[in-house]
């Protein structure tokens with residue numbers, strides 16, 4: 001029987017976009033629950049409480065959660081990042097957010113920052129295939 005490889009998906013949203021991520025998560029629950037999920041503290045709390053998903057919670061974003069997720073990406077422990085960041089509000093931990101986005105590019109994991117991209121990714125064949133990652137470190 002066909003059994004897709006489980007991905008580890010990190011879910012993160014700033015406060016003004018948590019509702020959008022929650023509604024996307026509910027719509028895609030049947031797919032998401034087939035994978036390992038993790039996320040920053042408050043986002044994980046909202047998604048597990050309201051969508052009934054099991055999510056490994058890192059620290060809250062402003063308390064270092066973005067950096068913990070970045071470290072997990074650097075250790076190849078996360079395959080994909082759904083990060084609904086807020087384009088209209090300054091964040092106190094902006095350097096951490098930039099670090100997370102930077103490390104996601106460096107380690108060549110797919111990142112979705114809005115519903116359209118998240119839909120595209122979750123329905124793509126990335127979800128059930130092994131993809132070779134571009135080794136950017138080779139160029140450094």
Ligand SMILES: O=C(CO)COP(=O)(O)O
Nearest residue numbers: 040041042043060061062
């Ligand atoms: O600030 C965040 C990402 O930068 C999200 O953190 P929370 O999920 O703890 O709100």
